[in-house]
Amino acid sequence: MKITEAKLKQIILEEVIDRVINYEVQKFRLALREGCARKGILLTEAQEDDVSREYERAKRTAWLKKVRNAALAGGVTMASLAPFAHEVEVEKPAQAQALKASNIEKATNKDSKMEKLEDRLSNKDDIGSWIWQAEDSMSREGGRYTFPTDPDNEQVALMPIEWSVGWDVLNDMENNAPAYPMPQELLQILAAQPEITPEMDARDIQKIQNSFTKEALSYYKSIGSTPTGDFFTVFTPDKYEDAGVHGVHGYISVSQGQPSATFTGADGSQQLQDIQYIPSSDVPDGYVMGNGLNKQQQYEKFKYVEYLPMEEFVQMKKNL
Numbered sequence: 654m655k656i657t658e659a660k661l662k663q664i665i666l667e668e669v670i671d672r673v674i675n676y677e678v679q680k681f682r683l684a685l686r687e688g689c690a691r692k693g694i695l696l697t698e699a700q701e702d703d704v705s706r707e708y709e710r711a712k713r714t715a716w717l718k719k720v721r722n723a724a725l726a727g728g729v730t731m732a733s734l735a736p737f738a739h740e741v742e743v744e745k746p747a748q749a750q751a752l753k754a755s756n757i758e759k760a761t762n763k764d765s766k767m768e769k770l771e772d773r774l775s776n777k778d779d780i781g782s783w784i785w786q787a788e789d790s791m792s793r794e795g796g797r798y799t800f801p802t803d804p805d806n807e808q809v810a811l812m813p814i815e816w817s818v819g820w821d822v823l824n825d826m827e828n829n830a831p832a833y834p835m836p837q838e839l840l841q842i843l844a845a846q847p848e849i850t851p852e853m854d855a856r857d858i859q860k861i862q863n864s865f866t867k868e869a870l871s872y873y874k875s876i877g878s879t880p881t882g883d884f885f886t887v888f889t890p891d892k893y894e895d896a897g898v899h900g901v902h903g904y905i906s907v908s909q910g911q912p913s914a915t916f917t918g919a920d921g922s923q924q925l926q927d928i929q930y931i932p933s934s935d936v937p938d939g940y941v942m943g944n945g946l947n948k949q950q951q952y953e954k955f956k957y958v959e960y961l962p963m964e965e966f967v968q969m970k971k972n973l
Contacts, residue, residue, distance in 0.1 A: 670713070678709045683755050683854060686964075698764065757855040761862075761963035767826050770960045774819050775900045778907050785813040785943055787884040799904065799914040802926065803893075804885050807916040810904075810926040811884070812896055814942050815951050817933045820899060822955040833949055835957045835969065842868045844973050855963065862966050869958040877945040887940065893929040901928050 682705045689696050696704075759765060773779050787801035800810035825831050835843075845868075846861050881887065896902075903925035904914035915923040936948050946954065 674709060674712050677712050678705055679755050681705065681708050683758065686758055687851075687854070687967075698762075755855070757859050758963065761855070761859065763826065763962040763964065766960045766962045767823060770819060770823050770826075770955070774816060774823065777901075777905070780901060780904050781906055781908060781911055783813055783816050784911070785815075787811070787882075787943075789883060789885045798916070798926070799906070799912050800926070800928070801884065802916070803890065806890070808924075808927055809890075809893065810914050810928055811888075811893070812901070812928060812930040814931060814933065814936055814940075814948060815944065817930050817936070818948050818951045819955055821933050822952055822960065825956070826960070831956060833952055833956075836953055838872055839869055839953065839957055840973070842872065843970060846970065849967055849970050858963060858967060861970075862961075862963060865966070866958055866961075870954075873946065873950065873954045873958070876950060878941045878947070880943050880945065881939075881941045887937070888931045888935070892931050892935045894932055896928040896930050899930075903928055 682701060685704060686696060686701060773782070784799060785801065789804060790798060790801035791804045791807055798807075798810060800812065803809040803811070821832065843865055846865050849858055849861060905925070906913045913923075914926045914928065916926050918924040933948050933952075938949065939947060941947055942951065944951070
């Protein structure tokens with residue numbers, strides 16, 4: 654079907670207006686988020702949506718007025734549309750950068766970090782990443798159980814203490830009530846990072862946070878305390894709790910080279926073990942896990958390094 658010149662003008666006009674408005678809204682949303690974060694105000698995504706919609710409506714009204722004035726001055730011709738199209742074209746690189754910065758903001762905000770942590774803790778496909786070893790676990794011919802197993806009850810397998818600490822961190826993030834402040838060692842690493850200035854966008858801030866994260870992870874790796882061991886001596890069955898409360902009901906491996914968490918039943922068949930865990934509140938402060946950290950250090954590593962939202966990173970840097 655042949656498109657008339659009038660229809661073509663209308664299509665171009667609508668496309669130009671939409672592109673310019675979308676660009677302006679992206680810039681506004683990013684500026685709103687960063688400006689509020691610098692003042693210690695953390696907006697929810699719903700609040701950002703509400704304010705951005707109001708801004709978009711105002712911008713659209715202004716643009717339509719601008720185009721209407723151009724039409725009144727000389728009619729909406731292909732030539733009169735050229736300035737608007739040019740404005741969009743010259744802003745394309747900036748628009749792409751603003752969109753990238755906005756995507757980084759969304760991927761590193763509090764909701765996103767909490768979602769990633771919860772997925773790591775409960776996603777059935779990720780449970781295998783928590784496999785660990787305890788020397789006093791029940792052994793079996795041909796190798797150990799997939800997860801450490803109660804020496805007196807092969808039906809019960811235990812998640813690592815790190816997993817329990819992860820749930821504490823997730824709960825505290827949701828309630829804005831950290832169990833521990835950022836330790837001095839991390840504050841020193843944070844202070845050594847470049848200053849965050851008002852003209853920086855999320856891409857610039859991410860580079861600074863990535864540098865902080867790298868140095869902080871190196872710090873925790875360097876601690877390397879000797880593990881306490883004697884897991885099933887320190888933690889007796891009366892301390893066990895069902896991991897099902899966190900959505901973990903047994904473990905079926907999705908990896909060909911990794912066995913599921915099973916035991917041999919009375920009839921000789923392989924059956925799923927009950928997955929249980931030790932609440933971190935029952936873990937002694939001085940108990941060192943297999944990764945060389947105690948529960949407080951593991952909490953800090955999750956909370957202030959691996960799952961630290963960008964807006965909180967900016968605020969902590971500002972508060973130094």
